Amino acid sequence: MLDLAGKKILVVDDFPEMRSMMRKMAVAFRGQDIDDAKNGDEAVKALSKKKYDIVLCDYNLGDGKDGQQVLEEAKAKNHINYATIWMMITAENTVEMVMGAMEYQPDGYLTKPFTKTEFSSRLEKIQQKKADLEEIEKAISRKDLLAAITLCDQKLATNPKNLMEIMRTKADLCERLGDYTEALSIYEKVLSIRDIPWAALGVAKIRYENKDYMSAKELLQELIEKNSQLVEAYDWLAKTYEALGDTSEAQRVLTDAVTLSPKAILRQKQLAELAYKNKDLETAEASFKKVVKIGRTSCYKEASDYSGLAKVYLDKGSAIDALKVISNVRDEFKNAPEATLQAAVMEGSIYTKLGQPDQAEKAIEEASHIFQNLSGNVPTSVAMDLAKTCFAMGRKEQGEELVKYVVRNHHEDEDVLKQAQGLFNEMGMSDEGSALISSTRQEVVDINNKGVQLAKEGKLEESIEFFAKAATGMPENLVINLNAAQSLIMHMQKAGKNDRHLYQARQYLDRVRQISPTNEKYQKLIGFYKKIVAV
């Protein structure tokens, strides 16, 4: 029988009667430590203060956040972990949630109305399932994806009850690691049994990742034809159109998706950014406004929502409105240097437009100063905006330095390189810019090759030193950090470990984890690193 003694329980519902009813049910099964929350914000607050074992959360919470948003925020902020049981209480079948991202799914659903007996039966089943998958979840939560895959394989070999779910988990993990061949074979195996939407979507995603855009498009269109409510398929179709260069079709698809899920802020944000790219300022303005509005109660609120809206206003010629929006950033993101940086960058271009060079200078000085202090922790888009403002203000040299910095740190990232070229084109410096980009790239490639060569020749100590220097200059560069860690690990594998090398390797690995936690080479290096530590 269900026993809730000693469990920390949180009840979330906007109806006081429902809260007290659920509390009574928990008490009936010896629950004592029970808190409640009447809306999403209260729930997040409670979750941030105490580690709960069980969360009983109504999906529908009135005007603010819904249950799914609370769950996402709690996961994103690490308020809950693999051990927390999250039971979503729903009034009706809510498939949107079942279809959403795997990592943000509740452990189970309970449909209203329910009696005490149904409540306990469901919760018991969830507890069992959770215990069954605990090891896999644990590995995923410590980002040890390779270990998680091994655990999935072990489970699959026993022909378990929840075969499909474990296959889905494994496919998702393979995808995150970039092992598309394995992921595809799982999706195809599922599809050979049954035409299941998530598996078909999986195949489409892999086609996209393999840059096979035309066939991805066909499959996604077919999928939407059959399942007009499958919002995720719209997201991927929009991405596919964008990759094919048809940004207006991409915008149309995203508009449909947003109609289906008006509360989803990330999708709304994508639409806003895409419309801005398409120079559809009306849509961009409306969408950014919605993003800002939804963002007020969301964990996905970002300064870039405001600067996006400000850019739209600026392009529409209403610099005053832009300035107003930006002043909100300074209010709403206090003690967040990155947000202040964005505000200062925007102010630089706004004051330039307004013909107030003194104010613009002041803003850009502030921005440069913060940029220096934040070195290595500035999003690419912000660095690019800063560069753009510099060019617009005639600070050509500073602008070039900034673009070089971005290219150096992302020399293999096609999107970033495209953005850099786009910026130069906009400034009428196409040829000059493209030369600058390719020479900077080559610089990084040469440096990396030299370091790798040293390691190959067995000159590991030299290689370590060489990469250490390179990594100081480009702290965000994935390849450089990976190879820096690799040289250290190779050295320790040969000559034994020492504290200094362990510490250095850990630092590079940590940087990589921040850039791309699911990188396959990173996962392997972490494995070696652990072995060395354990010796």
Added chain:
Amino acid sequence: MSKKQDKTRSLALTSLLASSVHDMKNSLNMLINTLDDVTEIIRPKDAESADRLTQMVYETKRMNNHLVQMLTLYKIGNEQYLLNVAEVDVADFLDDVVLPHRELLAQRGVAVDVNIEDGLTWYFDKNLVAGIVHNILNNAYKYTRDRIEIKAWIEDGWLRLTIADNGPGYPEDMLKPDAFLQTGISFDTGSTGLGLYFAHQVASLHSHNQREGHIRFENSGIDGGGKFILSLP
């Protein structure tokens, strides 16, 4: 009106209906649980009243099922329902669905047997098929003498799910293959045929390899009682 406006309007109406249903369900939830509590208190002193209260719980649950089915049918009709076909452990699934009926049936002296091979899995939308089984059980509650038997097995690529009773059997009208097209037929006590229509719609939404799910009624249950057969590809 443009097609897009149509769509937006229909989505707005769906969300209005959904939130109204949600609201009503909160009330029903309160009602059911209060009745449950009161029944527990009354039973030792007054078994007869307790039984009548249990009857009320049953009616409340019926109302709930109808609400959900109406909303679901509306969504299906407007292509706003996303069919969630997934692998389902059939025994587990039926455990969950039968559980809320057990107490009521036990009070009426009806024994429910569920005979399903352990580990049997099939592919369907759990929520929708649960709606069908609830309907049939609600119905069987009224008409069976003292037994209900649920079976499920796989046969030539179909899942067969049967619910048999030892009541007087289904009326002649319902034994026809197109019974679901008629309305107002003999579910007695003012039934509208909603449940039947729902069951038919849900079954046929499930398709695989060019085969469509279907339902059938027979009077080949226990001692010539009613038997409902759901077949899902």
